[in-house]
Amino acid sequence: MALHLIKLCVGCDSITDLEEWIEENRALHRRLGRDFEQTHTTRMVPKRVEELLNGGSLFWVIKGQVAARQTLLDVRPFTDGDGIGRCRLVLEPTVVPVEPRPYRPFQGWRYLAIKDAPRDIGAYGGDLAAMPEDMRRQLAELGLL
Template sequence: MPLHLLKLCVGAESIRDLEEWIEENMLLKRRLGRPEEQTHTTRMVPKRIDELVDGGSLYWVIKGQVSARQCLTEVRPFTDNDGIGRCHLVLDPVVVPVEPRPNRPFQGWRYLTAKDAPRDIGRDSGDLGEMPEEMRRELAGLGLL
């Protein structure tokens, strides 16, 4: 059973903000001739790497709610120029909206088990899939989703 990570998406106001940041980052890497992959750098290296890359995702908390996820394909530990251990989380650039769920702020990241992970919102999600993100966020905040 896959294991997931939960992380705050600092600075993003919406899922679209996150998608635009990813697009800009990919364009920059293409212009600089770097590998076109999305990475997110964290200070702490997860100990359960094998479980994370075996179908796990990084779930993003945007404006106080778990809102989206990206498949986690690789975890690359490294030491930065100051001698501090960090890691790159290599992510599939496709952002998948999930059923919004309130989440308090926290530092770093947290493990999230598959049974506790919110479900994806897709085309077959009925009205929820067609609803604008802002409305989903507001209804979830009111406890109606």
């Protein structure tokens, strides 16, 4: 059974910010002649890697709400130059908006069970995916989504 991670997207104010950061990073790699692979480095290494790589995603909390997810492709522990153990989460660079849901601040990452994960916006059908992100956020805050 798959398992997800959830993490704060520090420095991003919107899904668009996250997508632009990914594209800037991709362009930098292209200019430097490097292969692009989107990774996110974190301090703690998940112990349940097999479950995470069985269809799991990294859900991003942006401005106090779960807002988007990216599919987890790999989990790579490593030791940095200071001898500190860290972990690279390798992510599919496609950002998938999810139903906005309030989430309190926390440090690091947390496991997120499938039953607790918000659905992709596209799962609703209709025009919800075409709605501006700010409007979805406000409707969610009012309990209307």
